[in-house]
Amino acid sequence: MKITAVRGLPLRCACEPISDALSTSRARQALLVLLDTDTGLQGIGEAFTYGAPLAVMQYLVENTLGPKLLGRDPADIDGLWQTLYISTLASGRRSMTLGAISGIDMALWDLKGKCEHKPIAALLGGERDRIPSYASGGFYAHGKGLDGLRRELEGYMRMGYTDAKIKIGRNLDRPHAPLKVLGITEDTVTVEEDWQRIRAAKAIVGEGNLAVDTNASWDRATALENAPRLVEAGVGWLEEPIPFEDMQGLTLLCRSNPGLKIVGCETQQGAGNFTTMLDVGALDVVQPDVGWAGGISECVRIGAAAQAHGRPISLHCFGSAVLFAASLQVAAALPGLLPMESEENPNPLKSALTKAPFTADEKMAWYVPQGDGLGIDLDWDAVEKFVVK
Ligand SMILES: [Mg+2]
Structure with a gap:
């Protein structure tokens, strides 16, 4: 061939x-x-x-x-x-x-x-038939407010999710806020309003794992100051708190906050780069994106590096149905797997491209598609509607 x-x-x-x-x-x-x-x-x-x-x-x-x-x-x-x-x-x-x-x-x-x-999972020797997931949402939106966030998270819990992730860090009222550099003022919240969002989210997620994601918008000092407060607030995961270039800062965060898992980095790529971070103890949970970090081949290697360093892995996934299917296939074969990202923002590129929808069990563990390859059947008429002409 x-x-x-x-x-x-x-x-x-x-x-x-x-x-x-x-x-x-x-x-x-x-x-x-x-x-x-x-x-x-x-x-x-x-x-x-x-x-x-x-x-x-x-x-x-x-x-x-x-x-x-x-x-x-x-x-x-x-x-x-x-x-x-x-x-x-x-x-x-x-x-x-x-x-x-x-x-x-x-x-x-x-x-x-x-x-x-065979499905890719079988080619990789994956035994799992379903992949645990957490609801990824909790974005900022115009007029959403605390009530909007609560309604959103309550919806996820009703679906069967036990864990959820929200965004934090869209603030102008802190030192070195990158939004100031970018000149962005829309839909920002104060630092105190972010803490209200965190407390409101924890009240709904309860015993489940609440993750917060700053999208690398904090600096080292802000992260070190706020991490203990996140532990007190019952947050279990802190995702990509600072840019991955500050590996020493990430290492300090991991060492000084045993009750808080430092998770990342979706923006990092390559098994070599992840291994360098693992070598210095800069990550508690390894979180590559299959469509960015180097593909299925490289995510298998990143998973092996994580295992060798005694760290679990959780896949980042924020793309179309193709990326979601690929992530489920790889996750079926990864060692030390933690729940993967299941994006719940409305996204027709994820929900409307396949002939059959993705299915999950009552706890929102997604079944690994069992067709050949990615395991999905694209609806090309649906795909055509979204092609950029
Ligand atoms: Mg993220």
């Missing part, structure tokens, strides 16, 4: 604005990767973009990386991954290049599953 084409398919869908500490989403987007072969079989992946231009990711897939794969045997996944990684060492290693490699790698695994008539 030979690879005959590697294409990017940009999808976009407007949404009600939602904000985290640093940014506001007014649309959801995904760059699907379509990998064609001379047999007619096609592999599908998703390169995650964190809101970066889809056209740039598409260019990387189609013009920078894709041509290196033409004529090659898609079964040689590791050889192809290394080809893409080594050939972009000077310009890649992180950011959108590794995101594009992630999407291509995912498509190669999907294709392998379709060839062997």
Whole structure:
């Protein structure tokens, strides 16, 4: 079998604005990767973009990386991954290049599953048939307020979730607030209002795990000052409190707050970079994104590094149905698995692209799709509605 084409398919869908500490989403987007072969079989992946231009990711897939794969045997996944990684060492290693490699790698695994008539989980030796998850939401939105946050979280608990995550840190009234640098003033809250949000959320989540996510908007001093208060408030996870470059700060946070798990980093990429963080004790829970960190192949390696360092893993997942399916498939085979992110913001790119919906048990553990490859059947008429023309 030979690879005959590697294409990017940009999808976009407007949404009600939602904000985290640093940014506001007014649309959801995904760059699907379509990998064609001379047999007619096609592999599908998703390169995650964190809101970066889809056209740039598409260019990387189609013009920078894709041509290196033409004529090659898609079964040689590791050889192809290394080809893409080594050939972009000077310009890649992180950011959108590794995101594009992630999407291509995912498509190669999907294709392998379709060839062997097995879900990717089975190819990886995964035993789990379902993946525990937590409800990921709790964003800021115009006019939402405390009552809106409460209603949202109560809805998740009614669905069966026991754990949930909310955003914090969208503040202007603290030293070195990055929003000041960005000149952003919309839908911000005071630091005190954030504490009210945390207490309101904990009252609803109760004995379950409440996670808070600053999206790396704190600095080291703010994080070290606030972490003990989070423990007192019953918060179990602090996600990406500071930028991953400050590994010493993350290490201090981990060491000084045993009651609080320091989780990250969705913006980090590559098994080597995660291993460096693990070596210095900068993470309590490893949290890569399959569509960004290096794909299925690299997340297996990151999972092995986490296991070797005695740390659990929880996948970040904030993309389309393709990324969600890929995450479930990998999670089925990862050692030391903790509940993965289940985004509950309205997102048609996740909920409306597949012929059959994803299903979960009564505790919101998601069943690993059992079809070939990613295990899902895309509804191409639905996909077509979201293609960026
Ligand atoms: Mg996050």
